[in-house]
Structures are given as C-alpha cells and as structure tokens.
Amino acid sequence: MELERLRAAFPALQETALERLSFYGDFLAGYNQKVNLTAITDPEGILVKHFEDSLALLPYLPEEKTISLADVGTGAGFPGVVLLIARPDLSLTLIEATEKKLRFLELLLSHLSLSAQLCHRRAEEAGRDPAFREAFDAVSARAVASLPVLSEYCLPLVKPGGRFLAMKSMLAQKELADSRRAIALLGAETEKQIDYRLSNGDARSLIVIKKISQISSKYPRPTSVILKRPL
Numbered sequence: 001m002e003l004e005r006l007r008a009a010f011p012a013l014q015e016t017a018l019e020r021l022s023f024y025g026d027f028l029a030g031y032n033q034k035v036n037l038t039a040i041t042d043p044e045g046i047l048v049k050h051f052e053d054s055l056a057l058l059p060y061l062p063e064e065k066t067i068s069l070a071d072v073g074t075g076a077g078f079p080g081v082v083l084l085i086a087r088p089d090l091s092l093t094l095i096e097a098t099e100k101k102l103r104f105l106e107l108l109l110s111h112l113s114l115s116a117q118l119c120h121r122r123a124e125e126a127g128r129d130p131a132f133r134e135a136f137d138a139v140s141a142r143a144v145a146s147l148p149v150l151s152e153y154c155l156p157l158v159k160p161g162g163r164f165l166a167m168k169s170m171l172a173q174k175e176l177a178d179s180r181r182a183i184a185l186l187g188a189e190t191e192k193q194i195d196y197r198l199s200n201g202d203a204r205s206l207i208v209i210k211k212i213s214q215i216s217s218k219y220p221r222p223t224s225v226i227l228k229r230p231l
C-alpha cells in the first residue's frame with residue numbers, strides 16, 4: 001500500500017504509524033487470498049472503509065492516560081489494531097470468537113512489533129469471567145451484532161465510568177431507539193451519537209454509551225437467550 005497515499009489521507013499520523021498501516025494493508029490483502037477475512041481487499045477500500053473508519057474513533061479515546069481498550073469481534077483487527085497503530089500506548093485486548101482470525105492477528109502484531117492481549121472467546125463469555133468483567137476503560141465494536149444484542153455482549157466488560165463505542169452505519173437511529181431498555185438494564189446511558197461520512201461519502205454513526213453503575217449479576221445471559229430474547 002502506497003505510503004504517499006497514506007500520508008495524504010492521514011496527515012496527523014507519524015511516519016512509523018503510516019509504515020505500519022502500509023504493511024497491514026498489504027499483509028491483509030495477501031493473507032486474504034488464502035483465508036477469507038474480509039470482503040474488502042483493494043488498497044483504496046482498505047484505506048477508506050477499514051483504516052479511515054477505524055481512526056474515526058480516535059477522538060473518543062481519553063488521551064490523558066494509558067487506557068485499556070477491548071475490541072469485541074475485531075475480525076481482521078478493525079477498529080482495534082488500527083487504533084493501536086495510532087496510539088501504541090493503548091492497553092489493547094482483541095476479543096474474537098473465530099480462531100483463524102486470531103491466528104492472522106497474532107502474525108500481524110508480531111510483524112508490526114506491537115503487542116495486544118488476544119482473547120479467543122465470545123465477548124459474553126468473557127463478560128462473566130472476573131478477569132474481564134468491568135475491566136476496561138473503553139470497549140469498541142464494529143459490524144458485530146444489532147445494538148440491543150451488542151450492548152449485552154459489550155457493556156459487562158466496561159468499567160463503571162467507562163464507555164462503549166458502537167460503530168454503526170445507516171440504521172443507527174433505529175437501533176438506538178430499540179436499545180433504550182437494554183442500555184438502562186445494563187447500567188448505562190447513551191451519551192451521544194456522532195454521524196459522520198467517510199471520504200468516499202459513505203454514512204457512518206458512532207454511538208457513545210457511558211457505563212454508570214455496576215452491572216447486575218443476571219447479565220450477560222447465555223448466548224442463546226441473548227439472541228432469542230434481546231433485552
């Protein structure tokens with residue numbers, strides 16, 4: 001992936017970060033020929049739909065201290081690995097249910113000389129484990145599940161006072177309306193919704209949900225129940 005193009009797209013990033021993104025783009029496209037990780041494989045698509053979209057989260061991560069971020073259903077590393085490239089001080093945990101994606105992430109991070117905790121589990125299982133429950137300053141997720149379901153996957157992982165950053169596309173407004181009860185039951189409240197456009201014109205929404213209080217021991221429920229009866 002051309003460094004010049006990356007420099008023009010992300011002028012605020014340092015050269016090391018741009019070099020890492022360049023490697024990431026090439027490595028993802030090459031690996032994807034053997035193992036299906038993403039439908040977007042052309043360099044411009046990776047730059048805009050994966051890198052630019054992931055970086056849209058950057059202003060919503062607190063800057064003042066090393067923060068712990070869990071990226072749920074990270075897939076080939078979006079937005080988590082891109083955020084780590086931009087903010088190598090992040091304490092990042094990548095939670096992903098599919099093993100082949102973790103193998104890719106392990107190799108990628110080793111080539112990039114970056115480290116993150118890799119967690120091969122479903123988020124809602126991690127949310128019942130004391131080591132992960134209410135352990136993170138921020139939890140992100142993009143393209144994993146509808147917001148009522150995703151809230152029960154992600155909010156148990158967020159510390160009281162921390163934030164859940166849900167990256168959504170067109171249906172954000174409707175999903176948010178359908179999630180009000182779930183968000184309240186999970187001890188949280190919606191802080192804001194930010195609508196933005198990628199440089200190719202695609203509409204996106206970021207929903208910022210603040211965890212207010214400790215979560216009831218009832219949640220998260222088993223996966224089948226979450227899916228059958230969303231809160």
Ligand code: SAM
Nearest residue numbers: 073074075078095096097098122123142143144
């Ligand atoms: N976040 C990435 C992105 O935006 O490119 C990947 C999106 S992909 C459509 C959804 C990913 O979420 C898949 O890799 C899937 O294995 C993972 N996933 C779905 N439900 C999950 C859960 N409950 N816990 C952990 N991972 C999950």
